[in-house]
Amino acid sequence: MQFSRPHWIKEYFSFTKKERNATLLLAAAALLFSLLPSLFPFLVKDEIELTIDTAVQHKLAALQTIPADKSNADAGLYQPKESQFEKYRRQKNNAELFFFDPNKATAEEWKRLGVREKTIATILKYRSKGGRFYKPEDLKKIYGLRPDDVERLIPFVTLETTGKPENVFDNSTAANSSTTERKEFSKAVVEINSSDTADWKQLRGIGSGYAKRIVNFRNKLGGFISVEQVAETYGLPDSVFQQIKPQLKNNSAKVRKISINYSTVEELKAHPYIGFSVASAIVQYRKEHGNFSSVSDLQKIGAIDDKLYQKISPYLSAE
Structure with a gap:
């Protein structure tokens, strides 16, 4: 018995002469492109000649060289000028913190403390005219001294208790009280x-x-x-x-703990050691695998390495 081939099979799986030619052409092109990397060394010349404009080369060399005898004003043409903000930030980053007496500190000591040169000049001028600092908070009166510098420097101010005018302290008892507070302060x-x-x-x-x-x-x-x-x-x-x-x-090891089974992302990320990404990972893992049986299950989360786990585990609870 002979079975005739259905008409739709012939229609979809037969090729015309044009289609056969196109298929062969595509196959040849694919073969050519696959062999092209191997043929590339034979198609390119061994040596490439480059034409160099010597005049342009000399000009570039001249621009890259800063003459040694240039003045500071001319040197500014060759390098970007540092902004006042960048200069202040650099000075602040290099600042030291040490105990000092604002009535005796030298310009160099003020500079080490991170105070700007203009402000140092103001302080020295104030002292030269008889001005004195009677308490640490008097730093706030210095024009040009930034508030963050004042807060940073006040804890390191040390002042002599002698030679202060009567209008600063009510009587000698107040001065003695200040001395007593200093002793208790240190203990x-x-x-x-x-x-x-x-x-x-x-x-x-x-x-x-x-x-x-x-x-x-x-x-x-x-x-x-x-x-x-x-x-x-x-x-x-x-x-x-x-x-x-x-x-x-530290007499108390008891800390407030956060539940990893019931806390939201917002509640978890509010902790200083847990950011948004870690909080999201904890909540997502809980949604996919159910509640945590113990805090140690957090180690199964890729976003939490051993170092982070040791840091945050004392503040978490699986209850």
């Missing part, structure tokens, strides 16, 4: 998890600004696990932390 011991801003300000080098930052950072964390975490406070110089570290203690 203060602060419990890092229960102290308020007033307690922190008893430490040498800690003013109102730093005290508020430390307490705010502690509240956002949910408590300090160790004394070393105080050093992570934004803007707190390491020199200040190293100075107050012997006076810090």
Whole structure:
């Protein structure tokens, strides 16, 4: 018995003469392009001749060379001028912090502290006319001294208690009281998890600004696990932390914990150690695999490496 081929098969699987020719042409082109990289070395000349314009080359060399006898004014044509903002930022980054007496500090010492040259000139002029600093906050009166510099420098101001006019202190008892506070100030011991801003300000080098930052950072964390975490406070110089570290203690390891099974992305990312990407990864993993049986399950998430896990695990709970 012979079966005839259906008409639609012939229609879709038969080629006309033109179609066959086109198919062969495409196959030949594909073969040619596949062999082209191998044939390229035979098609290109071994040596390429380049024409060099020597006149242009000499001009370029002249532009790249700065004459040694140029004045400072001419040198400015060859390099971009540093903006005042960049200059201030560079000086601030190179600033040192050390205890100083604003009534005796030299211009070089002010410069080391990161104060601008114009402001240094203002301070020296103020002192030359009989002006004096009677308390650290008097730095705020100096025209041109930036507020962030004032906050940074006030904790390091040391002033002699002698020779101050009567209108600054009511009587000698006030001066003696100040001396007594200084002695207590240097011996203060602060419990890092229960102290308020007033307690922190008893430490040498800690003013109102730093005290508020430390307490705010502690509240956002949910408590300090160790004394070393105080050093992570934004803007707190390491020199200040190293100075107050012997006076810090941690009597409480209890911290406020965040539930990884019920917290939202917003709640998780509010923690200083957990950013948006990690918070999103935690919530997404929870949606796909269900609730976490323990905090250690976080190690299964690619966005959390071992170092980060050790840092955030004390602040998390799977309850």
